[in-house]
Amino acid sequence: AASRRARRAVGDGRFKLVEFPRLEGGYRRELYDLENDPAERHDVARENREVALRLAAALDAWTAEQPAPAGIELSEEELETLRALGYVN
Known part of the structure; x- marks a missing residue:
């Protein structure tokens, strides 16, 4: 169950990927460009898929x-x- 899994995150200096557990399994991912969005308000995963x-x-x-x-x-x-x-x- 999602409640037993924690949110996960990793960064490389410029980008930060945050994964949120889904009830149905797996994770929902959000990517933030910390250089241009230090407040982490705009998910840029679609524009930076790689x-x-x-x-x-x-x-x-x-x-x-x-x-x-x-x-x-x-x-x-x-x-x-x-x-x-x-x-x-």
Whole structure:
């Protein structure tokens, strides 16, 4: 689910690519030209498709290299509290 994935971003100095998770999977991408739009108000991904694809590939490669998040182990007491609150079954 999109709520479990975070927004991701990568930059190369001039451009910044931001990816927002979609509910149906994948990401919606926006590209900003920081030199001409430092406030990041105008998405220029369509006009700079090759830059967006290059930065997306770099972001995917970096993400693939990251270790999986560590799981959290809860005590039986903590699990009972979460069950009582309706957070887990």
